[in-house]
Structure formats: C-alpha cells, structure tokens
Amino acid sequence: xxxxxxxxxxxxxxxxxxxxxxxxxxxxxxxxxxxxxxxxxxxxxxxxxxxxxxxxxxxxxxxxxxxxxxxxxxxxxxxxxxxxxxxxxxxxxxxxxxxxxxxxxxxxxxxxxxxxxxxxxxxxxxxxxxxxxxxxxxxxxxxxxxxxxxxxxxxxxxxxxxxxxxxxxxxxxxxxxxxxxxxxxxxxxxxxxxxxxxxxxxxxxxxxxxxxxxxxxxx
Amino acid sequence: xxxxxxxxxxxxxxxxxxxxxxxxxxxxxxxxxxxxxxxxxxxxxxxxxxxxxxxxxxxxxxxxxxxxxxxxxxxxxxxxxxxxxxxxxxxxxxxxxxxxxxxxxxxxxxxxxxxxxxxxxxxxxxxxxxxxxxxxxxxxxxxxxxxxxxxxxxxxxxxxxxxxxxxxxxxxxxxxxxxxxxxxxxxxxxxxxxxxxxxxxxxxxxxxxxxxxxxxxxx
DNA sequence: AATATTTGTTAGATTAGTCTAACTTTTTAT
DNA sequence: ATAAAAAGTTAGACTAATCTAACAAATATT
Numbered sequence: 001x002x003x004x005x006x007x008x009x010x011x012x013x014x015x016x017x018x019x020x021x022x023x024x025x026x027x028x029x030x031x032x033x034x035x036x037x038x039x040x041x042x043x044x045x046x047x048x049x050x051x052x053x054x055x056x057x058x059x060x061x062x063x064x065x066x067x068x069x070x071x072x073x074x075x076x077x078x079x080x081x082x083x084x085x086x087x088x089x090x091x092x093x094x095x096x097x098x099x100x101x102x103x104x105x106x107x108x109x110x111x112x113x114x115x116x117x118x119x120x121x122x123x124x125x126x127x128x129x130x131x132x133x134x135x136x137x138x139x140x141x142x143x144x145x146x147x148x149x150x151x152x153x154x155x156x157x158x159x160x161x162x163x164x165x166x167x168x169x170x171x172x173x174x175x176x177x178x179x180x181x182x183x184x185x186x187x188x189x190x191x192x193x194x195x196x197x198x199x200x201x202x203x204x205x206x207x208x209x210x211x212x213x214x215x216x217x218x219x
Numbered sequence: 220x221x222x223x224x225x226x227x228x229x230x231x232x233x234x235x236x237x238x239x240x241x242x243x244x245x246x247x248x249x250x251x252x253x254x255x256x257x258x259x260x261x262x263x264x265x266x267x268x269x270x271x272x273x274x275x276x277x278x279x280x281x282x283x284x285x286x287x288x289x290x291x292x293x294x295x296x297x298x299x300x301x302x303x304x305x306x307x308x309x310x311x312x313x314x315x316x317x318x319x320x321x322x323x324x325x326x327x328x329x330x331x332x333x334x335x336x337x338x339x340x341x342x343x344x345x346x347x348x349x350x351x352x353x354x355x356x357x358x359x360x361x362x363x364x365x366x367x368x369x370x371x372x373x374x375x376x377x378x379x380x381x382x383x384x385x386x387x388x389x390x391x392x393x394x395x396x397x398x399x400x401x402x403x404x405x406x407x408x409x410x411x412x413x414x415x416x417x418x419x420x421x422x423x424x425x426x427x428x429x430x431x432x433x434x435x436x437x438x
Numbered sequence: 439a440a441t442a443t444t445t446g447t448t449a450g451a452t453t454a455g456t457c458t459a460a461c462t463t464t465t466t467a468t
Numbered sequence: 469a470t471a472a473a474a475a476g477t478t479a480g481a482c483t484a485a486t487c488t489a490a491c492a493a494a495t496a497t498t
Binding site for chain 2: 444445446449
C-alpha cells in the first residue's frame with residue numbers, strides 16, 4: 001500500500017485519465033496543488049513500484065495495478081459519502097471533505113460493512129458511480145442539461161462537479177437527485193432555462209448551472 | 220493542529236500521565252515504538268508550540284493545551300469504537316485498529332454526529348471513559364477482580380487493557396460488560412477464581428485474566 | 439562512596455515530500 | 469520555419485520523522 005500522499009497522486013491521475021485519457025504532469029500538479037517538479041519526482045517514485053509508467057516528456061500513464069488502487073480509493077470515498085448521508089444523516093454538501101480523509105483508512109472490514117449496510121449502492125449521493133470491489137467502474141452516459149431542448153422532460157442523475165456551492169444552490173431550489181423537470185423555455189440570449197418540477201411551476205436555471213447538471217430523458 | 224504523528228505523541232503522553240504521573244522518555248519511546256533520540260527530538264519540537272514542557276533530564280509534562288488536545292483525540296477514538304459496535308455491528312475486539320486511524324480525522328461534525336446518534340455515551344465498548352467535548356475525563360474507580368474475595372458478587376465494568384486476545388477470550392466465555400458473577404472459590408495455589416454467571420454454573424478464570432478485569436461490587 | 443546500570447542527549451545520516459531557480463524539450467503561433 | 473510559449477526536467481535546498489553510534493547525567497547497587 002502506498003502512503004496517503006501517493007494515494008492522492010494515484011487518485012488524481014485516475015480522474016485525469018477518466019476525463020481526457022492523456023495525463024499531463026502540469027494538470028496533475030495543478031489538481032494536487034503542488035509544483036511541477038514535486039509531481040515530477042513523485043511520479044518517478046511511483047514508477048519504481050509500478051503504479052505508473054513514466055517516460056521523459058511523454059504523457060503519464062497508470063499501470064493496471066495503479067488504476068485498480070486508485071479505483072479502490074474512489075470506492076472508499078464514495079461509499080463513505082453514501083454512508084454519511086444515508087446512515088448518519090449528513091447533507092450531500094457536507095460529505096466530501098470527511099470522505100476525503102476517510103478514503104485513506106486501511107480497513108476492508110469497515111468499508112465492506114458500509115457497503116452491506118447500504119445495500120451495495122452503485123452511485124454516491126451526487127450520482128457518481130462507485131467502483132466495485134475489484135476496482136471496476138461502470139459509468140452511465142448522462143447528458144448535460146444544457147444540451148437538452150425545450151419541451152423535454154429530464155431526470156437529474158448526476159453532476160459534473162459536486163462543489164459545495166452547487167450543492168447548496170440546488171438545496172435552496174429544492175432540487176435533488178431524481179428530481180424530474182420539464183424544460184419550459186430556453187432563453188436564447190444567455191442559454192438560461194426555465195424549468196418546472198414538483199411544486200415549482202417555473203424556475204430559472206442559468207447556463208452555468210445547466211452545464212453542470214447531468215440528466216437523462218424521461219420517456 | 221499537530222500532525223498525525225504528533226497527535227500520537229500527545230496521546231501516548233496522556234496515557235502515561237494517567238497511569239503513573241511521571242512521564243519518562245524511555246516509556247514514551249517504547250509505547251510509540253520509536254528510538255529514544257527520536258522521541259527526544261520530537262518532544263523538543265512539541266515544546267515549541269507549547270504542547271509539552273521539556274527540561275533536560277527532567278520528566279516530561281503535558282501543558283494544559285497538550286492535555287486537552289490528547290483528551291480530544293482519545294474522545295474521537297472512543298466515540299468511534301462505540302459507533303462501530305453499536306451502530307455498525309462490529310465486535311468489541313474488532314474496533315481498536317479502525318478507531319486508531321479514525322481518531323486523526325479532522326471533523327467536529329463527524330464526531331458530534333456519532334455522539335448524538337449514540338446518545339452521548341460516557342464509556343466505550345470496553346468500559347473506558349470517553350472524555351467530554353472540553354477534554355475532561357471522569358473515570359470511575361473500579362476494583363481488580365483479582366482483589367475480590369470469595370462470596371462476593373461483582374459486575375464487569377471495564378478492563379486494564381483491551382487487547383484483542385483478552386476480548387476474544389471473554390467472547391468465548393460469553394462474558395460481556397455488565398455480566399454479573401458470583402465468586403465461588405479462589406484457588407490459593409494459583410489465585411485462579413471459580414465464578415458463576417448467567418447459565419454458566421462454574422467457570423475457572425486464571426489470575427492473569429482476573430488481574431485485567433475491572434469490576435464493581437454488586438450489593 | 440565508587441561503580442554499574444539505566445536514562446537521556448547530541449551528532450550526523452536517511453527517506454518522504456515539498457519548494458525555487460535554472461534549464462531543456464515540445465508545442466503553438468506567427 | 470523560426471520564435472515564443474508551454475510543458476517538463478534537473479539541481480539543490482528545506483522540513484518532518486526516523487535511525488545508529490557515541491556520550492553524558494541520573495539512579496541504583498554493592
């Protein structure tokens with residue numbers, strides 16, 4: 001098992017890989033908020049135990065071993081988030097930071113028990129998929145709300161980023177995962193949407209927000 | 220907030236202080252399984268932020284600040300143990316190692332919620348007292364089972380050490396916190412005790428075990 | 439009281455993780 | 469195609485936490 005710091009490097013590389021395939025050192029260092037030389041020397045060390053493949057000036061790559069390790073950290077993170085919301089009663093906007101620490105806890109028993117108590121969940125409180133015990137992640141392909149058209153009915157399933165600000169905003173609008181919305185109108189000048197859902201007959205959502213909400217069309 | 224390592228030094232000093240008042244560097248280094256020079260240089264560093272009072276060749280001392288910090292770590296540890304047993308269904312012999320990692324998690328919200336869900340417990344699953352939110356620990360004065368006499372009826376309330384081996388042993392004998400036992404006989408040659416409890420009419424407990432069990436007399 | 443033992447200290451080295459400054463390679467833009 | 473910009477690398481230094489070897493002080497033993 002790598003150190004906590006190394007786990008964070010693997011996790012960051014995992015996210016970068018899932019986003020755009022090529023992992024750039026600069027992106028990694030920005031994501032982890034360290035200097036590029038720091039990230040550079042760390043990936044060289046990670047190579048020694050075959051977590052990553054490193055070649056000078058080439059994009060970074062995770063090995064299978066490194067990818068699996070990263071996925072299992074993400075699994076611990078997302079199970080924890082689910083546990084904190086479903087069992088302990090936290091709001092979805094409160095759980096990220098706690099999970100960020102708990103994901104480094106070394107105890108299969110703990111996370112297996114969470115998994116069990118939660119009934120083997122497949123997504124976290126923000127709709128992000130939970131990798132399985134062998135590190136396999138099956139992610140569904142949702143659409144950005146911003147790409148939908150007037151008249152469609154959609155269900156909120158996930159979001160591109162789960163920043164506290166976005167989650168608090170959605171709380172204030174009473175929008176949750178699973179909330180179904182009718183797209184009443186799209187303002188052409190700023191791409192903002194007027195939607196209706198539950199008991200809210202007409203709510204305006206800015207383009208910035210719509211870009212970050214992932215939905216599926218309701219038949 | 221000190222680092223995780225420093226928190227472990229404070230916690231160790233706290234235990235040593237509660238056991239015999241004078242904190243010796245050698246004892247500290249043994250408890251933490253580091254060399255004496257390592258412990259020595261660390262207490263010097265801890266002094267810089269006024270966690271401890273250090274004077275060459277003198278016994279170590281915790282400052283009020285250091286003692287409170289240590290107590291709050293112990294609080295997190297014991298709340299976690301309680302949470303793992305009562306809410307998550309772990310056995311009392313399984314929780315120490317997990318709590319040892321969770322005690323370093325930095326989240327008042329998490330531990331406050333545990334406290335709440337548990338109904339503000341005052342002892343952990345092994346009968347050890349839980350310091351309150353301001354770091355005050357009120358510990359009851361139990362007797363060692365080994366110091367009791369024939370004919371007395373006692374209730375198991377705590378133990379001097381909660382090693383997995385002892386806990387597993389007690390599990391196998393079906394002895395729990397709260398179990399009331401009648402001391403039927405004390406063998407003079409080895410101080411072992413014959414006790415009866417629940418549906419066990421006569422059980423032999425070695426002196427080694429009796430020394431580690433803390434009880435109170437039942438009137 | 440003198441000596442032996444234990445306890446504590448200093449010095450110097452090592453590893454993990456970080457930085458800045460300077461430099462090189464690759465990519466982008468004119 | 470060359471210059472400018474971006475990305476990546478190397479060198480060297482720093483802090484936290486650890487070690488061993490050597491030494492000093494305090495305590496215990498005869």
